[in-house]
Amino acid sequence: MDREAREQYLVVVQVKDMLGLSGGYSTSTTVTVSLTDVNDNGPTFQHHLYTFAVPENAALGTTVGRIMAEDGDVGINAKMTYTLDDDLEENATFIIQTDPVTQEGVVLLAQVALI
Known part of the structure; x- marks a missing residue:
């Protein structure tokens, strides 16, 4: 079933x-x-690639973009948490938070990138 x-x-x-x-x-x-429901579906992203732009003078905490994944389960089995890959150097520049209402991942500017 x-x-x-x-x-x-x-x-x-x-x-x-x-x-x-x-x-x-x-x-x-x-x-x-x-x-x-049992947790028999994994989350999938709506797109394979997301591209965002942010002004170079954007303030810390600025929303860079929103990412959406879907899960065919319901209830707690469909609740998602977004994280950034710990191996990426860019993680010092960006953070991601999970919007509890929309279940979107919200990418935020965490610090100004140094060049």
């Missing part, structure tokens, strides 16, 4: 007395089965 394809199933259950033989009585009810 895949919750992302179908979240809910309706099943009709019938019960019969007299072992189901002719002349017995029966009744039925509907059972709703809802699938709960």
Whole structure:
């Protein structure tokens, strides 16, 4: 089963007395089965490459750009946290924060780059 394809199933259950033989009585009810989400989808970026421009005299804390990823899960399984790769020298110049409302990564100017 895949919750992302179908979240809910309706099943009709019938019960019969007299072992189901002719002349017995029966009744039925509907059972709703809802699938709960498991973390079976990884986040994917909407684009493979993002390009932003920022004025060279931009103030610290200036938003450089917003990056969006999507996750097919729901609830806590779809909550994302953006981080910068620790190996990149540029990380001293930029930081990224996760917008809790839009789930976007917000790239901010952390310090003025020295040339």
